[in-house]
Amino acid sequence: MAYSRNCGRGSRNQNRRQSGNERRRYGALNAIGGFSHDPRYMIIGENAPVNDPIYRGPCPPNPDGTDLEDVYGSFYHDGELAVTESSPTVTTPDGAVYRRIELNATSLMSEEGLVKERTRVLILDPGIYYIAYNFNVPESAQVNATISLLYNRERVPGMTVHIQKDESDAGMNASAQSLIEVDANGAEIILGTTGLFDLTPETFENIVSLTLFSIA
Numbered sequence: 001m002a003y004s005r006n007c008g009r010g011s012r013n014q015n016r017r018q019s020g021n022e023r024r025r026y027g028a029l030n031a032i033g034g035f036s037h038d039p040r041y042m043i044i045g046e047n048a049p050v051n052d053p054i055y056r057g058p059c060p061p062n063p064d065g066t067d068l069e070d071v072y073g074s075f076y077h078d079g080e081l082a083v084t085e086s087s088p089t090v091t092t093p094d095g096a097v098y099r100r101i102e103l104n105a106t107s108l109m110s111e112e113g114l115v116k117e118r119t120r121v122l123i124l125d126p127g128i129y130y131i132a133y134n135f136n137v138p139e140s141a142q143v144n145a146t147i148s149l150l151y152n153r154e155r156v157p158g159m160t161v162h163i164q165k166d167e168s169d170a171g172m173n174a175s176a177q178s179l180i181e182v183d184a185n186g187a188e189i190i191l192g193t194t195g196l197f198d199l200t201p202e203t204f205e206n207i208v209s210l211t212l213f214s215i216a
Contacts, residue, residue, distance in 0.1 A: 038177040048065050071113030071125045072213035078105040082198040088119055090190055092153055098192025101147075101208055113214070121210070123187040128216040131156075132177035133191055134209045137163060139171040145195025151180055152188050163195075171202070179215075 064213060087099040100119035109116060113125035123129065137143050149159035161174040180187070191210055199207045 011142065070214065071123070071127070071129075072112050072113050072156050073109040073116065073121060074107035074209070074211045075103040075109075075116060075121065076105050076107065076206040076209035077101070077103055078206065080198065080200045083193055083196050084197065084198075090150060090153055090192055092150065092155060096155075096194070098148060098150065098194060099192070099196070101191040101193055103191070103208070103210055119190065121189040121212070122184050123189060125151075125183050125185045125210070125214065126186075127171050127214045129180050129182060129212050129214050130177065131159075131180055131189070131212040132210070134160070134173065134175045135161070135163070135199065136205055137165050137172045137174075138199060138205075138207075140167055141165065141171075141197065141199050142167045143195060143197045143199070145193045145197060147174065147191070149178075150177065150188075150190040150192050153190070156180060 075081055082101070083099050083101065087102075090098050090100060092098070102119050103116075103121075104118065113123065115122040131149065133147075133149060135147055143163050144165075146160060146162045148161075149156045152185065157179055158178050159176040161176055163172070163174055165172055189210075191208065198206070201207050
C-alpha cells in the first residue's frame, strides 16, 4: 500500500510542524452534525444531508498531530434488535439491498481514527485492520437472513453468513472475521441483513457485536 509523501503510519509526527490553523483543516469533525465543509470531504450515501468526515486529500485526518497507530473499537446492540421494512438500507454495486443493523452501544473506542454512527462505523486512519462480528439468535426466534459486512458498500469476502432458523430450533450463533486494508480515503463499515426480524436477547447476551482494530 503506497502513501503520499509524509502520509501513513509512522510519519504522522511530521504534522506537528504545522500551525494550529493548518491542523484544524485536517480535522475529521467539528461536532456531530457539524462536519467540515471543506471540498476535500465527500458526500456519500443515499440522500446524505451532510459531508462525511472522511478526508479525501493527500493525507488522512490528523487533527492534533498525534500518531494514530492504535485504532480500535468494540460495538454492540443493547436490548431488543428490530430490523423492519422502514430500517435504513444500503445497495451493493451488484444491486443487492441490505438493511443496516443498528449498533447502539460502544464498549471501547480509540480517541482518534474512528467515527461511530448509529448504523455504520467510519475508519479514518489507513492501514490493515482485523474486523469481526458475532450474531446471536435466541432459542424462540425465527430468522431467515443473510448477514454481510460491507466495506464501502461492497461485501467483504468471507464475511457473509446465512442464517435459517425456525422457532422450534435451538438458539444459534453466527460469526465471521477477516483482514481489510483501508487506504487514505478511509472506509465505511456497515453490518447489513437481507432479512427482517425482531429479536430479544437472552440474559447476559447481545444479539450482535462488532470489533475492529488496526494491526499494521
